[in-house]
Amino acid sequence: MQSIEKPAILSNRFDTKKKEVLGNLYRPGTLYTKEPVTTFDHDFWSLGHGKVIPHGIYDSQQNRGYITLGNSKDTSEFACESLKTWWNNYGKAAYPNANSILAKCDGGGSNNANHYIFKEDLQKLVNEIGIE
Template sequence: MSFDTKKKEVLGNLYRPGTLYTTEPVTTLDHDFWSLGHGKVIPHGIYDTQKNRGYVTLGNSKDTSEFACEALKHWWNYYGKALYPDANSILAKCDGGGSNNANHYIFKQDLQKLVNEIGIEIRIAHYPPYTSKYNPIEHRLFPHLTRACQGVIFTSLALVKTLMEKTRTNTGLSVVVNVVDQVYETGRKVTDNFKKTLKIVFDEYLPKWNYRAVPQLTH
């Protein structure tokens, strides 16, 4: 699978690029300042390269590692384990920055918590800087989501969900969308205990970019 967070959008009567066929003129504000909107939408995408299917989680808080891991957990619990009942590991390809920053231990801490909950190993493969264009989600899901939403004014989170769910391609791509109405805290620090008892297994080759989070037995 491949995952990443798409560009954040402002909700409100604000201009968005694209062509839209309507029966009457659409009038909007010509600037998209955050202060002019009434909220925001943060689309976190997961692309299943085997099934050619996209899973989008729409958040309205912050793009944090906790949010990214929550999206992964939802995908596995509701779709992944049913599609791959015999799987003993998940290969997740992602960028090296943002909510899944390769340099931040908070992502590794949240990732370890995630695998402890779902009980399956997750292998992370980060793309080094300036190579994120090779991440499959960037050209096999996100452009089609953009096309499905082009020109439409994002007046509500429900409208964004409806538009993205209509995403289709001739090659069989389909998209499932989930909305998470939860506030995520920013500026969280990794616990000292986690660094002392780090269970992340780093690869011998390029350990900064490649590592495994293995479920731990809890009592």
Template sequence: MNRLRKAQKRKPMKKNVPDRDAQFDNILKLRSEYRKAGNPVISMDTKKKEYLGNFYRKGRLYTLEELQVFDHDFTSFAEGVIIPHCFYDLRLNIGYVQVGTSHDTSEFACDSFRHWWYGYGCRIYPNATSVLILCDGGGSNSSRHYLFKQDLQILADEIGIEIRIAHYPPYCSKFNPIEHRLFPHITRACQGVIFSSLEVVTDLIAKTHTKKGLKVFVHVIDKVYETGRKVAETFKSEMRIVFDKILPKWNYRAIPIN
């Protein structure tokens, strides 16, 4: 009874519905513009972090002998960690997974993009003038923090291509295409298998496919990323990040240096 009374006293969650609906309309418009111009539209997100070790994983698996595992993910027993940072090309139906072994930071997110661009993007889209990235608003690519924008600006200067970011509104990350076009299929490919080593994980992810032609490429970024980094003091005054007139908190571009 006490719990019920406490629940009734809670204030309803505030949602800026007009902004949310306007952002969905804006994303649809941007996707159409980039598709007509032949520029890439990439959906980006980080999948759930997993621990390497003899830990239970949901799903069924055919084996020749009984497997015994820990029923909880005790971090002290873990042999490492894997952080799958993923890109999904909406036009080509291809997933690109960069597996990190350190921390999910903005630097890691930009390194993932860097690997995708030099390994695949610049060859698939040689005439691209801009890249549209669809992502949620939290985590390593937070819409509120300037650290991601700083690393994004460095990346744009390096590749010489404009990078446009469109964040999905809060509590709407499940509408990001990668959430239902890539993540479930990776989960299905890995279900029930014990993540005993990094090689096992990458082999499983690389086997992800669907009847509609989904393909997945995997790369390991074995680099230690620093946590607690701060934005440079001069970045906000000197940055070349251009915020859109429509919902600038969720829409902006990193313009490369001339």
């Protein structure tokens, strides 16, 4: 009797979170300093020095999250680049026998399944990393 090895599939959830304005702006929380820090009390775009876009990937098998920060736009290219960065820096080592990735997306914004651009970028990604 021949044993058939099940393919290794890892499951990830990924999504872009709220864009944040960069600069000397008020943020809730605690900061311990020896000198007072003066900030603007509102985070208007005009007071900031740009924005940062966090893109999160949650590895459900290892119960770990990974964040990629971008400063351009929330595009399908950025979403796929985040997944590629995760794969090259963490996924390859954590899952050496994986032959596919199951990416669970909310289906909005840059990773909308109805947008052909996201599908094209995903295909480019799998062609580049050599995994389904």
